[in-house]
Amino acid sequence: MQKEVDEGVKNKLPLDTEQKIKAAAKEVFLRKGFHGAKVKDIAEAAGVNIALMNYYFRSKEQLFEQIFLETFISFFGKITTLFNEETPLEVKIWKVVDQYTDFVIENPLLPVFVLSEMQKNELTFFKQLDVASIFKTSFFARQLREEAALGNIRAIDPLHLLATMMGSIVFPVVARPMLQHISGMGQEQYKEFLIERKQITPRMIMAYLKPD
Amino acid sequence: MQKEVDEGVKNKLPLDTEQKIKAAAKEVFLRKGFHGAKVKDIAEAAGVNIALMNYYFRSKEQLFEQIFLETFISFFGKITTLFNEETPLEVKIWKVVDQYTDFVIENPLLPVFVLSEMQKNELTFFKQLDVASIFKTSFFARQLREEAALGNIRAIDPLHLLATMMGSIVFPVVARPMLQHISGMGQEQYKEFLIERKQITPRMIMAYLKPD
DNA sequence: TTAAATTTTAAAAATTCATTTAAATTTCTT
DNA sequence: AAGAAATTTAAATGAATTTTTAAAATTTAA
Numbered sequence: 323m324q325k326e327v328d329e330g331v332k333n334k335l336p337l338d339t340e341q342k343i344k345a346a347a348k349e350v351f352l353r354k355g356f357h358g359a360k361v362k363d364i365a366e367a368a369g370v371n372i373a374l375m376n377y378y379f380r381s382k383e384q385l386f387e388q389i390f391l392e393t394f395i396s397f398f399g400k401i402t403t404l405f406n407e408e409t410p411l412e413v414k415i416w417k418v419v420d421q422y423t424d425f426v427i428e429n430p431l432l433p434v435f436v437l438s439e440m441q442k443n444e445l446t447f448f449k450q451l452d453v454a455s456i457f458k459t460s461f462f463a464r465q466l467r468e469e470a471a472l473g474n475i476r477a478i479d480p481l482h483l484l485a486t487m488m489g490s491i492v493f494p495v496v497a498r499p500m501l502q503h504i505s506g507m508g509q510e511q512y513k514e515f516l517i518e519r520k521q522i523t524p525r526m527i528m529a530y531l532k533p534d
Numbered sequence: 535m536q537k538e539v540d541e542g543v544k545n546k547l548p549l550d551t552e553q554k555i556k557a558a559a560k561e562v563f564l565r566k567g568f569h570g571a572k573v574k575d576i577a578e579a580a581g582v583n584i585a586l587m588n589y590y591f592r593s594k595e596q597l598f599e600q601i602f603l604e605t606f607i608s609f610f611g612k613i614t615t616l617f618n619e620e621t622p623l624e625v626k627i628w629k630v631v632d633q634y635t636d637f638v639i640e641n642p643l644l645p646v647f648v649l650s651e652m653q654k655n656e657l658t659f660f661k662q663l664d665v666a667s668i669f670k671t672s673f674f675a676r677q678l679r680e681e682a683a684l685g686n687i688r689a690i691d692p693l694h695l696l697a698t699m700m701g702s703i704v705f706p707v708v709a710r711p712m713l714q715h716i717s718g719m720g721q722e723q724y725k726e727f728l729i730e731r732k733q734i735t736p737r738m739i740m741a742y743l744k745p746d
Numbered sequence: 747t748t749a750a751a752t753t754t755t756a757a758a759a760a761t762t763c764a765t766t767t768a769a770a771t772t773t774c775t776t
Numbered sequence: 777a778a779g780a781a782a783t784t785t786a787a788a789t790g791a792a793t794t795t796t797t798a799a800a801a802t803t804t805a806a
Contacts, residue, residue, distance in 0.1 A: 339752090339753080370753090370754085371753095371754065371755070371756090373753090373754075373755080373756085374752095374753065374754075377752085377753080
């Protein structure tokens with residue numbers, strides 16, 4: 323594996339081929355899913371031949387597993403990280419919505435891919451990642467309890483809050499073909515629509531959290 | 535095609551084979567998606583042989599198209615129908631959430647299937663269905679405008695409301711493997727969780743809609 | 747410069763899959 | 777019972793895909 327290329331002399335040299343294959347594979351997998359993606363397409367997209375893919379990754383399965391794991395982590399890790407920053411609650415909610423919205427706007431295919439492949443596979447890998455305890459004992463969960471105890475907000479299960487926020491941010495992206503069509507919006511207009519939600523979602527959540 | 539069976543005499547007789555194949559195909563397609571579903575699996579699930587599938591539906595594609603169209607309509611038509619009933623706004627919101635939640639609980643695989651296949655295919659069929667105008671000129675859209683004009687609620691784009699509600703109801707179902715795992719809930723417990731949301735979602739929306 | 751590591755090219759073997767066909771059998775209709 | 781429709785069986789075809797192999801070409805490092 324060549325890692326560092328002498329950039330001064332030859333700029334045309336292929337950047338790390340392993341990464342190039344992975345990047346191409348990710349694109350194709352995201353667009354077509356595991357079964358829809360054909361190794362020929364991936365190889366073409368990567369600009370290499372099929373044999374080389376097998377040289378780096380033993381099989382389509384292994385290539386997929388690596389990519390899915392990374393993609394899952396970027397999809398889900400991103401938001402839990404944001405949630406666990408030590409910021410005041412209301413600020414945090416605005417910030418999470420803002421940044422996660424940007425994230426899904428820039429990676430529009432990622433959510434459907436993760437959600438649908440997650441449902442199809444057995445996903446033994448869940449057991450490896452110890453996400454469970456991470457969330458329960460999280461700063462965010464504690465923060466919600468404390469604010470509720472202080473009477474600053476209504477008590478709420480952090481999972482409900484997570485589900486509501488992710489739903490409100492992610493759904494308009496995964497249902498874009500449908501929503502864009504019924505609204506008759508164009509590309510740009512629909513992006514505006516998604517950005518408008520940066521206001522609506524936090525306002526809705528804060529309105530709900532406000533104690534009676 | 536045999537349509538009417540003499541029910542008095544023979545109850546064991548196979549129910550309409552065409553429907554049997556379609557039902558089996560729907561199950562398999564929902565679980566595995568178009569490319570993941572193999573005609574052999576479908577034939578087995580239907581308890582018929584492959585040749586017979588081709589006798590009724592010319593190809594896998596045609597079988598899929600029929601099923602996808604029906605599934606899409608049941609997924610999306612269901613909620614727009616509910617939205618357009620002539621009920622007072624707040625009652626309607628509670629009702630939509632309640633009934634659509636029940637619907638997705640009973641058809642948990644349907645949303646991911648629709649959303650992910652929608653993203654993969656070209657979906658020329660959208661043009662056939664004239665959903666666009668149906669939504670814009672809907673009773674629901676008018677209702678929202680009128681209530682806002684009366685000062686009963688804050689003004690809101692009906693599409694935002696639709697996206698928020700669907701997201702809040704649908705996301706916890708499509709992300710179930712993930713959410714259930716991080717929360718450590720079992721089947722039953724997770725269903726309870728979904729039902730709790732019948733309270734949370736409408737309250738959140740009403741809290742947002744309340745004018746300042 | 748040479749040996750080892752990497753990459754490309756080519757190809758073929760093995761497998762899986764959707765589809766087609768034809769013939770045989772069963773079930774339904776009249 | 778006769779003829780039509782539905783269903784099964786089995787086989788074959790052909791295309792697509794994955795996997796494997798072998799060797800040539802290139803690059804890298806000692």
